[in-house]
Amino acid sequence: MTTFTMTIDGRAVAGHATFDVVNPATGEAFAEAPECDREQLDAAMVSAQAAFRDWRDDLDRRRQVMHACADALLARAEELARIATLEQGMPLSNARRGVQRAADSFRRYAALELPRTVVQDDHEALVEVVRRPIGVIAAIKPWNVPIAMAVNTIAPAFRAGCSVVLKPSPFTPLATLKLGEILRGAAPAGTLNVVSGGNDLGQWMTEHPTPRGVSFTGSVATGKRVNVSAAADLKRVLLELGGNDAAIVLDDMDPVDVADRLYWRAFGNSGQICMAVKRLYVPESMYGAVVDALATKARTTRVGNGLDADTELGPVNNRPQFERIAGLVDGAVRAGAHVAAGGRALEGAGYFYEPTILSEAAEGMPIVDEEQFGPALPVLSYASVDDAVHRANDSTFGLGASVWSADPDRAAALAERLEAGTVWINTHGMLGHAQPFAGTKWSGLGAENGIWSVHAFTEPQTIYHAR
Ligand code: NAD
16 A cells, blocks of 8 residues: 655655545545654644744745746646545546646746835835735645645745645545645745644644644634634634535526536536535526436436546545435435435445435525535525525525526626625636635635735734834
């Protein structure tokens, strides 16, 4: 079995213990990851703190390093992408795109300007505001898109001048450990430390006195714990949490066309995307036609091992999540939903679940009220647009939402009524490099992406020049 190493102070570090990593396409363990102990975490924190001293003051160097990171990633893109597919399950083509995007992201943050702002310039004083990096960032990540999640923090943290101690999910530690290995030659020792372990390790990180900021992506339940733990030490937090995104189709859309365009916005990465469509609201007048069109798409989707070239949809990432999806679908059916397509696990090894369209779904069913994070979409009918808006907003989540209409003005007017950090019109889940990404309500705290991530890892510093 292949063993992977952590990156601490620029060196490869093995664990005193290891844990198995399972390939979700086979259900079998295929590699081992190191279990970071407290002393090793301390060493990573000491190294990150020491590296921060020079790193923060040398933007030119950081820019060179970020380009070197992009080059290093691209040089080993295939190796990294295969590991991501083996541990996560996603189609290899998606994993390859993920590596390319990660490299692009390093280059974009390297080019990003953080302007000094002059807020006063008169006979009394020149007062400028600059952004000062906050220090070591503890980054804790989920299992759905490991490489993107890691670089979402590393690249803006580097641009800001922060050093990083990064922990991937125990379900998908390998691509992130490999990323650490690949970047050892590019990033100065201590600027990026990658450690792996279970949930306890995440808690040790949030309780540790060294980090000044926590960049957490994961579930609402864990995010709340992270926030409480960070608050005890007044650490800054950036929380990107779960979503239960509603998509509202208006009655001026063609049912087949809208189903065609919506389908992959719900089922991409087997639904394991925070900003996937997770509840679909359709007018009564076209409900049957939309359900039928979605069901046809679901039945013709090629589900399989992500390493097979013609696979469109991989497995669910892990057994608990696989069982949760099955439980949510079974529960919805018991409560009166109808399976229009899918509705069961595929026979054989691995955590494969048929892409599932549930009609006659309604609020009160956990698959509607909670985040399913898997390949099953509940479709709900609505009587009036006001009714749809009210039901879409009646949620503790507020990550994303979308409106689908042939009339851009009508859609735009509706968009602003939706309680979500991002509202898309005639698409869903698109994240351009300059747009802020932030959840309202329980979907997060703080904004990330582009300049907003750099702001999260810096604070304003006022320089007052007396005259
Ligand atoms: P999770 O909350 O179970 O775990 C996330 C990470 O937190 C893991 O590394 C885990 O080991 C660690 N952890 C667990 N307990 C901890 C604790 N007490 N203290 C510190 N760290 C701890 O989430 P998951 O199941 O891995 O990921 C799925 C969730 O992530 C979904 O809800 C999804 O919507 C969300 N997500 C959100 C975004 C976003 O940007 N908003 C992006 C991707 C995923």
